[in-house]
Amino acid sequence: MSSKSKVLLVGSGGVGTIASYALEYAGKTTVTSVLRSDYDRVMEKGFSINSCDYGNGLVFKPTNVVNSVEASKVFGPFDFVVVATKCLPEVTNMIDVIAPAITIDTAIVLIQNGIGIETEALAKFPKNVILSGVSMIGSANMDGHIEHESPDMLRVGYFNNQNITQSHQEAVSRKFVGIYQNDKNECVYDEDVKFSRWRKLVYNACLNPVCALTGVDIGRLEIWGGVDSIIRKAMREVLAIAKSDGVILSEDVIEFMIRSDDPVYYRPSMLVDAEKQNLLEIEVILGNPVRIARKNEVNVPYLTIIYELLRIVQSRTMEEKGMIEIPKERPVPK
Ligand SMILES: NC(=O)C1=CN([C@@H]2O[C@H](COP(=O)(O)OP(=O)(O)OC[C@H]3O[C@@H](n4cnc5c(N)ncnc54)[C@H](OP(=O)(O)O)[C@@H]3O)[C@@H](O)[C@H]2O)C=CC1
Numbered sequence: 001m002s003s004k005s006k007v008l009l010v011g012s013g014g015v016g017t018i019a020s021y022a023l024e025y026a027g028k029t030t031v032t033s034v035l036r037s038d039y040d041r042v043m044e045k046g047f048s049i050n051s052c053d054y055g056n057g058l059v060f061k062p063t064n065v066v067n068s069v070e071a072s073k074v075f076g077p078f079d080f081v082v083v084a085t086k087c088l089p090e091v092t093n094m095i096d097v098i099a100p101a102i103t104i105d106t107a108i109v110l111i112q113n114g115i116g117i118e119t120e121a122l123a124k125f126p127k128n129v130i131l132s133g134v135s136m137i138g139s140a141n142m143d144g145h146i147e148h149e150s151p152d153m154l155r156v157g158y159f160n161n162q163n164i165t166q167s168h169q170e171a172v173s174r175k176f177v178g179i180y181q182n183d184k185n186e187c188v189y190d191e192d193v194k195f196s197r198w199r200k201l202v203y204n205a206c207l208n209p210v211c212a213l214t215g216v217d218i219g220r221l222e223i224w225g226g227v228d229s230i231i232r233k234a235m236r237e238v239l240a241i242a243k244s245d246g247v248i249l250s251e252d253v254i255e256f257m258i259r260s261d262d263p264v265y266y267r268p269s270m271l272v273d274a275e276k277q278n279l280l281e282i283e284v285i286l287g288n289p290v291r292i293a294r295k296n297e298v299n300v301p302y303l304t305i306i307y308e309l310l311r312i313v314q315s316r317t318m319e320e321k322g323m324i325e326i327p328k329e330r331p332v333p334k
Protein backbone atom coordinates (compact mmCIF):
# COMPACT_ATOMS: atom_id res chain seq x y z
CA MET A 1 0.00 0.00 0.00
CA SER A 2 1.35 3.44 -0.96
CA SER A 3 1.42 6.03 1.82
CA LYS A 4 1.51 8.82 -0.74
CA SER A 5 -1.35 11.30 -0.86
CA LYS A 6 -3.66 11.04 -3.82
CA VAL A 7 -4.39 14.24 -5.71
CA LEU A 8 -6.77 14.74 -8.60
CA LEU A 9 -5.94 17.77 -10.72
CA VAL A 10 -8.59 19.33 -12.95
CA GLY A 11 -7.30 22.18 -15.11
CA SER A 12 -3.80 21.45 -16.38
CA GLY A 13 -2.95 24.85 -17.86
CA GLY A 14 -0.05 27.11 -16.96
CA VAL A 15 -0.76 26.98 -13.22
CA GLY A 16 -2.17 23.44 -12.95
CA THR A 17 0.63 21.69 -14.86
CA ILE A 18 3.30 23.32 -12.71
CA ALA A 19 1.23 22.39 -9.64
CA SER A 20 1.12 18.74 -10.72
CA TYR A 21 4.85 18.83 -11.48
CA ALA A 22 5.58 20.36 -8.06
CA LEU A 23 3.47 17.74 -6.28
CA GLU A 24 5.12 14.80 -8.06
CA TYR A 25 8.59 16.35 -7.74
CA ALA A 26 8.19 16.64 -3.96
CA GLY A 27 7.65 12.87 -3.93
CA LYS A 28 4.76 12.66 -1.45
CA THR A 29 1.91 12.46 -3.93
CA THR A 30 0.56 10.57 -6.90
CA VAL A 31 -1.24 12.90 -9.26
CA THR A 32 -4.13 11.92 -11.50
CA SER A 33 -4.74 14.61 -14.10
CA VAL A 34 -7.96 15.12 -16.03
CA LEU A 35 -7.14 16.47 -19.49
CA ARG A 36 -9.43 17.56 -22.29
CA SER A 37 -7.81 19.25 -25.32
CA ASP A 38 -4.29 18.07 -24.35
CA TYR A 39 -5.28 14.46 -23.64
CA ASP A 40 -4.06 12.74 -26.83
CA ARG A 41 -0.86 14.78 -27.06
CA VAL A 42 0.09 14.22 -23.42
CA MET A 43 -0.75 10.51 -23.53
CA GLU A 44 1.57 10.20 -26.50
CA LYS A 45 4.41 12.60 -25.67
CA GLY A 46 3.79 14.17 -22.25
CA PHE A 47 3.83 17.92 -21.56
CA SER A 48 6.97 19.74 -22.64
CA ILE A 49 8.02 22.28 -20.02
CA ASN A 50 10.46 25.17 -19.83
CA SER A 51 10.49 26.21 -16.21
CA CYS A 52 12.33 28.93 -14.34
CA ASP A 53 12.09 26.69 -11.24
CA TYR A 54 12.78 23.19 -12.58
CA GLY A 55 14.78 23.77 -15.78
CA ASN A 56 14.20 23.72 -19.53
CA GLY A 57 13.43 20.93 -21.95
CA LEU A 58 11.48 18.82 -19.45
CA VAL A 59 9.02 16.16 -20.51
CA PHE A 60 6.35 15.40 -17.94
CA LYS A 61 3.45 13.01 -17.65
CA PRO A 62 1.58 12.86 -14.32
CA THR A 63 1.33 9.36 -12.77
CA ASN A 64 -2.20 8.90 -14.16
CA VAL A 65 -3.78 10.76 -17.06
CA VAL A 66 -7.50 10.42 -17.76
CA ASN A 67 -9.99 12.19 -19.98
CA SER A 68 -12.86 12.65 -17.53
CA VAL A 69 -13.52 12.97 -13.81
CA GLU A 70 -15.62 9.80 -14.02
CA ALA A 71 -12.61 7.90 -15.42
CA SER A 72 -10.39 9.20 -12.59
CA LYS A 73 -12.36 7.36 -9.90
CA VAL A 74 -10.41 4.09 -10.31
CA PHE A 75 -7.34 5.97 -9.02
CA GLY A 76 -9.12 7.40 -5.97
CA PRO A 77 -10.34 7.99 -3.37
CA PHE A 78 -8.57 11.34 -3.46
CA ASP A 79 -7.21 13.27 -0.46
CA PHE A 80 -7.27 16.48 -2.49
CA VAL A 81 -9.02 17.56 -5.67
CA VAL A 82 -7.22 20.60 -7.09
CA VAL A 83 -9.17 22.87 -9.43
CA ALA A 84 -6.91 25.11 -11.55
CA THR A 85 -9.23 25.96 -14.42
CA LYS A 86 -10.12 29.51 -15.28
CA CYS A 87 -12.89 30.44 -12.84
CA LEU A 88 -16.05 31.07 -14.87
CA PRO A 89 -18.94 30.16 -12.52
CA GLU A 90 -21.41 31.97 -14.77
CA VAL A 91 -20.55 29.53 -17.58
CA THR A 92 -19.48 26.23 -15.94
CA ASN A 93 -20.02 25.05 -12.41
CA MET A 94 -16.69 23.28 -11.83
CA ILE A 95 -17.95 21.92 -8.53
CA ASP A 96 -20.57 19.90 -10.41
CA VAL A 97 -17.79 18.73 -12.75
CA ILE A 98 -15.57 17.43 -9.92
CA ALA A 99 -18.47 16.10 -7.80
CA PRO A 100 -18.09 12.43 -8.88
CA ALA A 101 -14.57 12.37 -7.39
CA ILE A 102 -15.44 13.92 -4.02
CA THR A 103 -15.79 11.78 -0.89
CA ILE A 104 -16.38 13.04 2.64
CA ASP A 105 -12.61 12.98 3.25
CA THR A 106 -11.65 14.89 0.12
CA ALA A 107 -10.46 18.48 0.46
CA ILE A 108 -11.15 20.72 -2.55
CA VAL A 109 -8.28 23.09 -3.41
CA LEU A 110 -9.18 26.10 -5.55
CA ILE A 111 -6.01 27.53 -7.13
CA GLN A 112 -7.72 30.35 -8.97
CA ASN A 113 -7.76 34.12 -8.95
CA GLY A 114 -10.67 36.21 -7.72
CA ILE A 115 -13.13 36.96 -4.95
CA GLY A 116 -16.11 34.75 -4.07
CA ILE A 117 -14.70 31.71 -5.92
CA GLU A 118 -15.62 29.38 -3.02
CA THR A 119 -19.41 29.93 -3.06
CA GLU A 120 -20.41 26.86 -5.11
CA ALA A 121 -17.98 24.53 -3.29
CA LEU A 122 -19.23 25.51 0.17
CA ALA A 123 -22.86 25.20 -0.93
CA LYS A 124 -22.50 21.78 -2.58
CA PHE A 125 -20.03 20.24 -0.11
CA PRO A 126 -20.87 21.74 3.31
CA LYS A 127 -19.03 18.95 5.15
CA ASN A 128 -15.78 19.14 3.17
CA VAL A 129 -12.72 21.30 3.70
CA ILE A 130 -12.38 23.90 0.94
CA LEU A 131 -8.89 25.35 0.48
CA SER A 132 -7.75 28.55 -1.19
CA GLY A 133 -4.60 28.63 -3.30
CA VAL A 134 -3.36 32.14 -4.08
CA SER A 135 -0.70 31.72 -6.72
CA MET A 136 1.99 34.17 -7.77
CA ILE A 137 3.41 32.59 -10.87
CA GLY A 138 3.77 33.42 -14.53
CA SER A 139 3.01 30.35 -16.58
CA ALA A 140 1.11 29.58 -19.78
CA ASN A 141 0.09 26.43 -21.66
CA MET A 142 0.42 26.60 -25.42
CA ASP A 143 -0.91 23.33 -26.89
CA GLY A 144 0.75 21.11 -24.31
CA HIS A 145 3.93 23.17 -24.03
CA ILE A 146 4.30 25.01 -20.73
CA GLU A 147 6.32 28.25 -20.55
CA HIS A 148 6.85 28.90 -16.85
CA GLU A 149 8.51 32.31 -16.54
CA SER A 150 8.22 33.54 -12.98
CA PRO A 151 8.73 31.48 -9.79
CA ASP A 152 5.94 29.45 -8.23
CA MET A 153 4.84 30.99 -4.94
CA LEU A 154 1.66 29.54 -3.48
CA ARG A 155 -0.25 30.50 -0.34
CA VAL A 156 -2.67 27.85 0.92
CA GLY A 157 -5.29 28.31 3.61
CA TYR A 158 -8.96 27.51 4.19
CA PHE A 159 -12.19 29.23 3.27
CA ASN A 160 -13.82 29.00 6.66
CA ASN A 161 -16.51 26.32 6.81
CA GLN A 162 -18.68 26.78 9.92
CA ASN A 163 -19.46 23.05 9.99
CA ILE A 164 -15.84 22.00 10.56
CA THR A 165 -13.46 22.93 13.37
CA GLN A 166 -10.86 25.54 12.46
CA SER A 167 -8.09 23.33 13.83
CA HIS A 168 -9.03 20.56 11.38
CA GLN A 169 -9.24 23.00 8.46
CA GLU A 170 -5.82 24.38 9.37
CA ALA A 171 -4.35 20.86 9.66
CA VAL A 172 -5.66 19.96 6.19
CA SER A 173 -4.25 23.21 4.76
CA ARG A 174 -0.85 22.48 6.30
CA LYS A 175 -0.95 18.94 4.95
CA PHE A 176 -1.38 20.30 1.43
CA VAL A 177 1.48 22.78 1.98
CA GLY A 178 3.59 19.82 3.12
CA ILE A 179 3.02 17.78 -0.02
CA TYR A 180 3.38 20.76 -2.41
CA GLN A 181 6.51 22.48 -1.15
CA ASN A 182 9.86 21.33 -2.47
CA ASP A 183 13.38 22.71 -2.80
CA LYS A 184 12.50 24.72 -5.94
CA ASN A 185 9.23 26.42 -5.08
CA GLU A 186 7.73 28.43 -2.23
CA CYS A 187 4.52 27.24 -0.61
CA VAL A 188 3.31 28.60 2.71
CA TYR A 189 0.31 28.34 4.99
CA ASP A 190 -2.02 31.32 4.54
CA GLU A 191 -3.57 32.31 7.84
CA ASP A 192 -5.77 35.01 6.34
CA VAL A 193 -7.24 33.92 3.03
CA LYS A 194 -9.59 36.89 2.78
CA PHE A 195 -6.70 39.35 3.15
CA SER A 196 -4.52 37.48 0.59
CA ARG A 197 -7.32 37.38 -1.95
CA TRP A 198 -8.08 41.11 -1.70
CA ARG A 199 -4.35 41.89 -1.84
CA LYS A 200 -3.85 39.84 -4.99
CA LEU A 201 -6.95 41.42 -6.51
CA VAL A 202 -5.16 44.78 -6.48
CA TYR A 203 -3.12 43.38 -9.36
CA ASN A 204 -5.70 41.18 -11.05
CA ALA A 205 -8.70 43.55 -11.13
CA CYS A 206 -6.61 46.30 -12.72
CA LEU A 207 -3.63 45.07 -14.73
CA ASN A 208 -5.26 41.90 -16.09
CA PRO A 209 -8.35 43.56 -17.62
CA VAL A 210 -6.66 46.72 -18.88
CA CYS A 211 -3.97 44.64 -20.63
CA ALA A 212 -6.70 42.35 -22.01
CA LEU A 213 -8.78 45.29 -23.27
CA THR A 214 -5.86 47.15 -24.85
CA GLY A 215 -3.95 44.09 -26.08
CA VAL A 216 -0.64 45.24 -24.58
CA ASP A 217 1.70 43.84 -21.93
CA ILE A 218 2.39 45.63 -18.67
CA GLY A 219 5.65 47.22 -19.89
CA ARG A 220 3.97 48.79 -22.90
CA LEU A 221 0.99 49.83 -20.77
CA GLU A 222 3.38 51.75 -18.49
CA ILE A 223 5.47 53.31 -21.32
CA TRP A 224 2.29 54.50 -23.06
CA GLY A 225 0.82 56.10 -19.94
CA GLY A 226 -1.87 53.63 -18.87
CA VAL A 227 -0.36 52.84 -15.48
CA ASP A 228 -0.52 56.51 -14.47
CA SER A 229 -3.82 57.36 -16.13
CA ILE A 230 -5.82 54.28 -15.15
CA ILE A 231 -4.08 51.56 -13.13
CA ARG A 232 -3.13 53.51 -9.98
CA LYS A 233 -6.64 54.98 -9.76
CA ALA A 234 -8.34 51.61 -10.26
CA MET A 235 -6.02 50.03 -7.67
CA ARG A 236 -7.00 52.70 -5.15
CA GLU A 237 -10.63 51.70 -5.74
CA VAL A 238 -9.80 48.05 -4.95
CA LEU A 239 -8.27 49.21 -1.66
CA ALA A 240 -11.48 51.14 -0.89
CA ILE A 241 -13.73 48.12 -1.58
CA ALA A 242 -11.47 45.85 0.49
CA LYS A 243 -11.72 48.34 3.35
CA SER A 244 -15.52 48.33 3.11
CA ASP A 245 -15.31 44.52 3.36
CA GLY A 246 -13.17 44.69 6.50
CA VAL A 247 -9.72 44.26 4.93
CA ILE A 248 -7.18 47.05 5.36
CA LEU A 249 -4.49 47.03 2.67
CA SER A 250 -1.60 49.45 2.94
CA GLU A 251 -1.10 51.97 0.10
CA ASP A 252 2.36 50.43 -0.56
CA VAL A 253 0.68 47.45 -2.16
CA ILE A 254 -0.09 49.59 -5.23
CA GLU A 255 3.58 50.21 -6.12
CA PHE A 256 4.47 46.66 -5.07
CA MET A 257 2.00 45.17 -7.58
CA ILE A 258 2.93 47.61 -10.36
CA ARG A 259 6.62 46.75 -9.94
CA SER A 260 6.09 43.01 -9.36
CA ASP A 261 6.90 41.98 -12.97
CA ASP A 262 9.96 44.20 -13.46
CA PRO A 263 11.87 44.09 -15.76
CA VAL A 264 9.76 41.73 -17.88
CA TYR A 265 7.28 42.87 -20.55
CA TYR A 266 4.81 40.62 -18.70
CA ARG A 267 1.56 39.43 -20.24
CA PRO A 268 -1.01 38.74 -17.49
CA SER A 269 -3.11 35.60 -17.82
CA MET A 270 -6.19 37.56 -18.95
CA LEU A 271 -4.25 39.08 -21.86
CA VAL A 272 -3.17 35.55 -22.85
CA ASP A 273 -6.84 34.51 -22.73
CA ALA A 274 -7.98 37.52 -24.78
CA GLU A 275 -5.42 36.67 -27.46
CA LYS A 276 -6.57 33.04 -27.51
CA GLN A 277 -10.17 34.36 -27.74
CA ASN A 278 -11.00 32.49 -24.55
CA LEU A 279 -13.70 33.58 -22.14
CA LEU A 280 -12.33 35.93 -19.45
CA GLU A 281 -12.67 35.58 -15.66
CA ILE A 282 -14.65 38.80 -15.45
CA GLU A 283 -17.16 37.93 -12.72
CA VAL A 284 -14.74 36.71 -10.02
CA ILE A 285 -12.12 39.33 -10.84
CA LEU A 286 -14.38 42.37 -11.40
CA GLY A 287 -18.08 41.55 -11.15
CA ASN A 288 -18.00 40.34 -7.55
CA PRO A 289 -15.83 43.25 -6.28
CA VAL A 290 -17.98 45.82 -8.11
CA ARG A 291 -21.13 44.25 -6.59
CA ILE A 292 -19.56 44.44 -3.11
CA ALA A 293 -18.74 48.12 -3.81
CA ARG A 294 -22.37 48.78 -4.78
CA LYS A 295 -23.67 47.03 -1.66
CA ASN A 296 -21.28 48.98 0.58
CA GLU A 297 -21.83 52.28 -1.29
CA VAL A 298 -18.23 52.66 -2.41
CA ASN A 299 -17.77 54.77 -5.52
CA VAL A 300 -15.66 52.85 -8.08
CA PRO A 301 -15.95 54.59 -11.48
CA TYR A 302 -12.76 53.13 -13.01
CA LEU A 303 -13.52 49.54 -12.03
CA THR A 304 -17.13 49.92 -13.14
CA ILE A 305 -16.22 51.07 -16.64
CA ILE A 306 -13.53 48.39 -16.97
CA TYR A 307 -16.12 45.78 -15.91
CA GLU A 308 -18.78 47.06 -18.32
CA LEU A 309 -16.30 47.08 -21.23
CA LEU A 310 -15.23 43.53 -20.39
CA ARG A 311 -18.86 42.37 -20.27
CA ILE A 312 -19.22 43.49 -23.87
CA VAL A 313 -15.99 41.76 -24.91
CA GLN A 314 -17.22 38.60 -23.13
CA SER A 315 -20.55 38.74 -25.02
CA ARG A 316 -18.68 39.16 -28.31
CA THR A 317 -16.60 36.05 -27.53
CA MET A 318 -19.72 34.13 -26.52
CA GLU A 319 -21.42 35.04 -29.79
CA GLU A 320 -18.30 33.99 -31.74
CA LYS A 321 -18.34 30.66 -29.91
CA GLY A 322 -22.05 30.15 -30.63
CA MET A 323 -22.93 30.34 -26.92
CA ILE A 324 -25.39 33.20 -27.41
CA GLU A 325 -27.40 34.51 -30.33
CA ILE A 326 -28.58 38.00 -31.01
CA PRO A 327 -31.98 38.69 -32.60
CA LYS A 328 -31.91 38.66 -36.44
CA GLU A 329 -33.55 42.06 -36.46
CA ARG A 330 -31.96 44.69 -34.27
CA PRO A 331 -34.33 45.54 -31.41
CA VAL A 332 -34.99 49.27 -31.45
CA PRO A 333 -37.15 51.45 -29.18
CA LYS A 334 -40.76 51.68 -30.40
N1 LIG B 1 -1.34 31.76 -15.72
C1 LIG B 1 -0.85 32.44 -14.71
O1 LIG B 1 0.31 32.86 -14.77
C2 LIG B 1 -1.66 32.68 -13.48
C3 LIG B 1 -2.98 32.27 -13.40
N2 LIG B 1 -3.65 32.38 -12.21
C4 LIG B 1 -5.01 31.88 -12.08
O2 LIG B 1 -4.96 30.46 -12.06
C5 LIG B 1 -6.13 29.89 -12.66
C6 LIG B 1 -5.70 28.98 -13.81
O3 LIG B 1 -5.12 29.81 -14.80
P1 LIG B 1 -4.23 29.26 -16.01
O4 LIG B 1 -3.35 28.18 -15.56
O5 LIG B 1 -3.62 30.45 -16.66
O6 LIG B 1 -5.35 28.64 -16.94
P2 LIG B 1 -5.19 28.01 -18.40
O7 LIG B 1 -6.19 28.67 -19.27
O8 LIG B 1 -3.75 28.00 -18.80
O9 LIG B 1 -5.59 26.52 -18.17
C7 LIG B 1 -6.86 26.11 -17.77
C8 LIG B 1 -6.94 24.62 -18.08
O10 LIG B 1 -8.16 24.14 -17.55
C9 LIG B 1 -8.63 23.16 -18.46
N3 LIG B 1 -10.05 22.94 -18.23
C10 LIG B 1 -11.06 23.83 -18.28
N4 LIG B 1 -12.22 23.23 -17.99
C11 LIG B 1 -11.93 21.92 -17.77
C12 LIG B 1 -12.73 20.77 -17.46
N5 LIG B 1 -14.05 20.86 -17.31
N6 LIG B 1 -12.10 19.59 -17.32
C13 LIG B 1 -10.76 19.48 -17.47
N7 LIG B 1 -9.95 20.53 -17.78
C14 LIG B 1 -10.55 21.73 -17.93
C15 LIG B 1 -8.34 23.73 -19.83
O11 LIG B 1 -8.35 22.69 -20.75
P3 LIG B 1 -8.86 22.86 -22.27
O12 LIG B 1 -7.63 23.17 -23.07
O13 LIG B 1 -9.41 21.54 -22.59
O14 LIG B 1 -9.88 23.96 -22.26
C16 LIG B 1 -6.93 24.31 -19.58
O15 LIG B 1 -5.94 23.38 -19.83
C17 LIG B 1 -6.98 31.09 -13.10
O16 LIG B 1 -7.92 31.39 -12.10
C18 LIG B 1 -5.95 32.23 -13.22
O17 LIG B 1 -6.52 33.51 -13.04
C19 LIG B 1 -3.06 32.86 -11.08
C20 LIG B 1 -1.76 33.29 -11.12
C21 LIG B 1 -1.00 33.33 -12.34
Ligand SMILES: CC(C)(CO)C(=O)C(=O)O
Nearest residue numbers: 135136137138203268269
Ligand atom coordinates in the same frame (compact mmCIF):
# COMPACT_ATOMS: atom_id res chain seq x y z
C1 LIG C 1 -0.25 38.39 -10.68
C2 LIG C 1 -0.10 37.43 -11.83
C3 LIG C 1 0.55 38.12 -12.97
C4 LIG C 1 0.91 36.37 -11.44
O1 LIG C 1 0.63 35.64 -10.37
C5 LIG C 1 -1.44 36.82 -12.18
O2 LIG C 1 -2.18 36.50 -11.30
C6 LIG C 1 -1.94 36.66 -13.56
O3 LIG C 1 -1.20 36.67 -14.56
O4 LIG C 1 -3.16 36.45 -13.68
